[in-house]
Structures are given as structure tokens and as C-alpha cells.
Amino acid sequence: MRRYHSLLAAVAILALGGLLSLVLADYRLRLLNVSVISAIAVIGFNFAFGLAGLISLGHAAFVGLGAYTLAILSTAFGWSPWLAIPVAILVTTLFAGLIGYPLLRLRGHYLALATLGLNVSFTIVVTNWISLTGGTNGISGIPELRLGAFAFNDERRFLWLGLVLLALCAAFAVTLQRSRYGRAMMAVRDDETAARMTGIDVTRVKITALCLSAAFAALSGTLFATHVRFVAPEDFNYAHSIIYLAMLIVGGEGAVAGAVIGAALLTFLPEWLRFLGDAYLAFFGLMLLAILIFLPTGLVGLAAQLRRLGGHREAETTS
């Protein structure tokens, strides 16, 4: 049953994404790549925010740390990006674990402020540590990912790679969410004291959730770096953290499908609403408010509600 769920998530992503990769034209493919890369970060964010209830506004810093680690290793040190990806993930996860110990003593709004501060600090450091990061000029000339003679150097090819990784991430996340570890995270979010009373080490669960979210963020960052092949500080400023949060809330927190749907929707929405011009931001704000008030469980929650409604009707007609 559980295997079936994670398999379903992976197959749905590969089938739908694969189909779109064949019919869409170049610019839309680029947006789809951006969606896929964001979706991996948002699936990670869901561990911290959706499951463990950690209000973090610094997720973009973890994405940035992953991206910069890969950029530096593959340009200044000439590493293969394939080798740099796991190292970038490892570095970011360790960083999250180290910073998690002091940070996660804070709760709620205090944690939100501290993580926001972490993100702002990250931007300041990469902007000013010019010898390592190139400052505001960023790092260019990041090598492309390639398998033998096959280079992931156009939008369609990169999308295939991104989709496979996203499918793996989604399957992993669904499996984890339905395991004792996922339940422990949700227990910590719902009631820390009661969680302790079932033998759960609350601090450890929170740090694990943060590390997992950072690992996914780092993978997303390394994909960003090898897709755009250029990184700069503003790609990872705190506004991006808030966008990840918005993606998860719109899609539906606590759900892997919500993370993917939210990431895709908020990537494409600005393009669809381009006719609004600057009024888009007002629309975006109102939409987010409306979702928070009327759909606190996001689009995935709406789908579940409709299904339940349909189920009741069916039950009525058959009885």
C-alpha cells in the first residue's frame, strides 16, 4: 500500500512531465525546469514546515549554499559537477545540523525571524566574500551536466534529468511521510509535550527535519546552478524563501503533491498574468490571503474536500 503511493507519485510526475516535455516549446520548457527545481526545494521545505511545523524563512539560504558549493567546486577547483552534487548536499546538510542546535531552541515567530536573519546573512556573506564567490558578479562558467556524450545542455534534456530526480525525491518524501519518522515529525508539530510522552526525542526530530529540508534544498540549488550555469547572490535572497513558503501554502502544506503543484503554479502564474503588469503583486497578495483564509490546506486540501463531497453524494444515491 505504502509502496504503491510513492510509486504513484513518481509515475505521475514522470508521465505528466514527460508528456509536457514533448509538447511544450522552449520558453515554457524553461519555466517547467524552474518549476521542477523549485518543487524539489519545496518538497524539502515541507519536512521542516509542513511536517515538523518549523516556521523557517531561510530555506533559500540552503538552496544557495548548495548552489554556491557546486559552483565553487566545479569552477575554481575543476571538479566534475556529478561529484560536486553529493558534496554540496553533504556540506549544506552538515551546516543545517550545526546551525539547527542553537536555532531550534527558538519557536514560532522567533524561529521565523532568526531563519530570516540567517538568509539575509547568507546574502551578505556571498555578496562580500568576493575572492570566493565573485561578489555581486556571481560565478559564471559552471560546467554542464553530461553522461558520456549526452549533455544535459538544452531545456528538454535538462527537464528529463530534473523530472527523474523530482520523481525520486517525491517517492522518498511520500514513503518517509507515511513512516514512523513522518508520524514523529507530525507529532512534534501537533504537541511537543505529548510527543515527548511517547518517547520521541523532540530536539532530534526537529534537527532531522531541518537537515532533510536542507538536503533537498541543496539538491535543488545544484540543479539550479547546472541549469542556469551561473549563480549570483540575488538568486537566493530571502524573497525566495518567502516564495517557497507561498508555494507550499498554495499547494497544500503537509502534502508532497501540494509542494509540486504549488511550485509549478507559482512559477507559471506570473507568466499567465503578465497582462496585469505591476498589479500582479496585488493579485498575488490577495490570492495568498484568500487561500490562507478559505483554503488553509491549500489546493490539495480543496481536492480532498471535493472528493469527500462527491463520496457523500455517491453514498446518498446508492443507498
Add this chain to the structure above:
Amino acid sequence: MTLLHATAISKRYGGLMALSEVDFRVAPGEFVAVIGPNGAGKSTFLNVLTGLTPPSAGRVLFDGRDVTRAPTHRRIRAGLGRTFQHGRLFARLSVLENVMTGAAIRTDRTESQLRALSLGMLDRMGLVGEAHRAVGSLSYGQRRMVELCRALACGPKLLLLDEPAAGLNLGEVEQLMARLTALRAEQELAVVLIEHNMGMVMRLAQRILVLNFGCRIAEGSPAEVQSDPAVLSAYLGEGYGNAQH
């Protein structure tokens, strides 16, 4: 032999002594009740025993180990269990998942073992029909029983129950007592019960500790405690206990 041994437990909040030098022992399999008027320090005492509140002074030994400074989850893993006065469930998990979270205390259990064990526990408590419901849709009494199932799924040697009968109707209280008795007949489970329902206390408890203003004022069998002048005075007012002399 002693399962739980608390010595000279004191807890001070500013100028208020919530607990002062309370000694307490529980033997394996024993059923002890802690009673006292509101504000006597009963819940604070449970908080100290479970590690939610550090004591200002005193020592807690559990199963031969000093756990005075041990974090709560360690004590739970060592065999201490507790339910709360107002029932605390994980709102986003189903009934079954709540109990499975307790059963997961043993890391060597597979997912299907967790499921089977939790369903078995729910079955014994008469809740197996509600296994897949959201906890928010349960009645108050059912929620409290789910919390008890979750605590039992951790496999405790000593279970601390904080007013388990509060808010239950008469039928539910009878059920709760019958199930606790049945459970203790099958396995060695010590219970410390905090309860205002004296009928329940007198029927179940082998020994009673009476607290008032954070101090131990009496301890003994139900019969002894019922006739103790200090207890009568604490419950019925100054004059009553003295008048017995």
C-alpha cells in the same frame, strides 16, 4: 523492591512551595492513588516524575536508575508512561496513527507490527471501529481512551494517569475501571492515579498518598486514609478533623 523511588522532592515557584519534601515509592505492579484538593501539587508532582518540570530539590530513581536530570523521552523509553489531565492527542494523525506513534517507541518493530500491535490495543479498549477516524471527530471520552491506548502502546512498567475519569460519564468511568483492572490482571503494570472521583480511587487503589499545599499529609490503605483526621480536615475544613479527636 521499588520501581519508582522519589525522595524529598521539592518544587518552588518564587515564594510558593508547590511541593515540599515529598517522598514516594511505587512497587512493581502496585496501584497507588495520589489525592488532594485542587492546587495540592498533584499535577506538578507528575510533571517532576516525568521530567517536564525540574525539581528544585530531591531525587527520582526509576527502575534502579537515577533519572532526576534525564529528559522526558529517556524516562518514557525506560518504562514510564503518562496521560494528561485534558487529553493531548496528535490532531493531524488518525486514531490508529496516534497509537502507532506510541508503539514506535521500540525501534525494532516493522510498520506492519506497529499496525497490528496498535489495532490490538484499540480492540482491547473497544475502539477498533474508530481506528481510521480523525481524532477531532471523536467524543471526549473516546479521545481520552485513545490517549490511554497510546500510552499503553509504549509498553510502560509504570503508568501515571492524571484524572483519567474527569469529563467521562458514569458508564465510561465503569468501562475505564474494568479495562484498567483487566489490563493489570494480564501484565505487571504499576499505576499512579490522580483522581477526584473517590469511588474510583477507593475501589482501585491499594495505597493512597494525600497531598495538601505541596506536603504529604497522609499515606496508607484506603481505609486508613479515609479515617485520617488530617485528610478529613483538608477535605472538609479545619474544624472537622479536629472534632474527631
